[in-house]
Amino acid sequence: xxxxxxxxxxxxxxxxxxxxxxxxxxxxxxxxxxxxxxxxxxxxxxxxxxxxxxxxxxxxxxxxxxxxxxxxxxxxxxxxxxxxxxxxxxxxxxxxxxxxxxxxxxxxxxxxxxxxxxxxxxxxxxxxxxxxxxxxxxxxxxxxxxxxxxxxxxxxxxxxxxxxxxxxxxxxxxxxxxxxxxxxxxxxxxxxxxxxxxxxxxxxxxxxxxxxxxxxxxxxxxxxxxxxxxxxxxxxxxxxxxxxxxxxxxxxxxxxxxxxxxxxxxxxxxxxxxxxxxxxxxxxxxxxxxxxxxxxxxxxxxxxxxxxxxxxxxxxxxxxxxxxxxxxxxxxxxxxxxxxxxxxxxxxxxxxxxxxxxxxxxxxxxxxxxxxxxxxxxxxxxxxxxxxxxxxxxxxxxxxxxxxxxxxxxxxxxxxxxxxxxxxxxxxxxxxx
Ligand SMILES: Cc1cc2nc3c(=O)[nH]c(=O)nc-3n(C[C@H](O)[C@H](O)[C@H](O)COP(=O)(O)OP(=O)(O)OC[C@H]3O[C@@H](n4cnc5c(N)ncnc54)[C@H](O)[C@@H]3O)c2cc1C
Numbered sequence: 001x002x003x004x005x006x007x008x009x010x011x012x013x014x015x016x017x018x019x020x021x022x023x024x025x026x027x028x029x030x031x032x033x034x035x036x037x038x039x040x041x042x043x044x045x046x047x048x049x050x051x052x053x054x055x056x057x058x059x060x061x062x063x064x065x066x067x068x069x070x071x072x073x074x075x076x077x078x079x080x081x082x083x084x085x086x087x088x089x090x091x092x093x094x095x096x097x098x099x100x101x102x103x104x105x106x107x108x109x110x111x112x113x114x115x116x117x118x119x120x121x122x123x124x125x126x127x128x129x130x131x132x133x134x135x136x137x138x139x140x141x142x143x144x145x146x147x148x149x150x151x152x153x154x155x156x157x158x159x160x161x162x163x164x165x166x167x168x169x170x171x172x173x174x175x176x177x178x179x180x181x182x183x184x185x186x187x188x189x190x191x192x193x194x195x196x197x198x199x200x201x202x203x204x205x206x207x208x209x210x211x212x213x214x215x216x217x218x219x220x221x222x223x224x225x226x227x228x229x230x231x232x233x234x235x236x237x238x239x240x241x242x243x244x245x246x247x248x249x250x251x252x253x254x255x256x257x258x259x260x261x262x263x264x265x266x267x268x269x270x271x272x273x274x275x276x277x278x279x280x281x282x283x284x285x286x287x288x289x290x291x292x293x294x295x296x297x298x299x300x301x302x303x304x305x306x307x308x309x310x311x312x313x314x315x316x317x318x319x320x321x322x323x324x325x326x327x328x329x330x331x332x333x334x335x336x337x338x339x340x341x342x343x344x345x346x347x348x349x350x351x352x353x354x355x356x357x358x359x360x361x362x363x364x365x366x367x368x369x370x371x372x373x374x375x376x377x378x379x380x381x382x383x384x385x386x387x388x389x390x391x392x393x394x395x396x397x398x399x400x401x402x403x404x405x406x407x408x409x410x411x412x413x414x415x416x417x418x419x420x421x422x423x424x425x426x427x428x429x430x431x432x433x
Pocket of ligand 1: 098130131132133134135139140141142164165166167168225376378379380381382383385386389
């Protein structure tokens with residue numbers, strides 16, 4: 001069948017289980033987040049994670065060789081749409097960033113000893129990881145502009161540099177660090193990745209950075225973003241992932257699927273924000289009618305629903321292409337999905353806050369927190385502007401310039417059109433006479 005908007009019945013059953021588990025067990029616990037003592041929360045989390053594991057839905061982004069089901073991106077996209085409904089459900093389903101991307105990276109680039117030491121415990125959730133690429137003064141939107149270096153010294157590598165926005169950097173058991181090792185290999189073969197374990201001398205976590213989501217972070221908490229100085233930080237040669245110069249090849253592997261999953265989670269959250277918006281719109285009255293009966297509010301609801309659907313279809317198409325032709329060939333589609341879904345979510349949340357009025361602006365509803373938390377979307381994982389450039393380059397590929405009038409210029413096409421029409425007219429007359 002060429003077009004089908006349904007998935008296989010057995011997989012739909014899994015999705016149905018996920019939907020009720022998330023809506024009936026995870027969402028009701030949201031108001032306890034950050035309030036329950038850490039050890040009690042850890043216990044509850046383990047109990048919930050066990051239910052996910054029993055369903056065979058734990059860390060589903062992984063290949064079968066790593067204990068995952070090998071669902072492919074299309075099915076993962078459907079799962080992440082549901083996971084997105086509740087921001088902490090990534091932790092419960094074992095695909096929280098940055099661990100999910102890091103485990104994919106280690107699966108691709110690490111040798112057997114490295115897998116034993118870091119990958120398997122990372123997948124099991126007993127060792128948590130972070131990823132340090134971005135720097136305050138150079139590498140950012142252009143990650144190739146690294147200043148952090150690693151130089152070989154005997155059996156060790158010595159890392160020096162300044163990183164920031166390393167998510168979970170102050171919490172993680174190990175950090176995968178991107179550093180320059182081979183300046184002649186620019187632009188894409190000059191960097192390498194190293195595992196730096198917590199407590200390594202020279203790994204100096206300066207602070208957790210205050211953000212829109214968390215203006216007053218408690219140092220070392222999950223979800224914070226660390227600023228880090230590597231000061232003559234010495235790691236053994238066996239901490240290098242892959243070969244010297246492989247850093248960007250490995251980094252690309254880490255990001256393709258992850259971007260689709262991000263986009264689908266944003267779509268899932270946007271849908272939930274629209275549900276909250278609509279419930280308020282039919283429940284509150286103003287100027288003699290329900291909010292939902294005012295045309296401008298209807299306009300908000302129309303815009304949100306249609307933008308969600310558009311982003312959803314773009315993202316599904318990217319997932320479908322990834323499954324068919326691989327991440328490289330689907331690059332522009334992945335970028336389109338990322339840049340469309342990130343802004344769509346903010347627009348839907350903003351309209352939701354507006355429709356809910358002061359209540360929407362308040363912490364009594366989750367909309368304002370979701371807005372602050374997800375404002376990173378258009379910046380992180382490559383700013384949207386860079387993704388737009390990818391899409392535009394792809395769109396312009398093969399388009400040739402023309403001299404003079406555009407090929408669609410009607411007066412210049414008229415003569416040929418008249419000739420074609422006269423010929424068709426003649427044939428039509430013959431066939432009807
Ligand atoms: C919440 C959060 C978590 C993060 N987690 C991590 C992490 O775990 N590890 C990690 O290494 N990094 C992480 N980052 C960093 C993230 O990857 C970078 O923020 C991102 O790559 C952009 O880099 P920058 O912020 O330095 O922006 P800059 O490079 O300073 O760019 C600033 C702006 O300039 C514009 N711009 C830049 N280049 C172009 C271009 N070519 N065309 C048009 N406009 C352009 C864009 O508007 C861009 O937003 C995180 C960031 C956030 C916000």
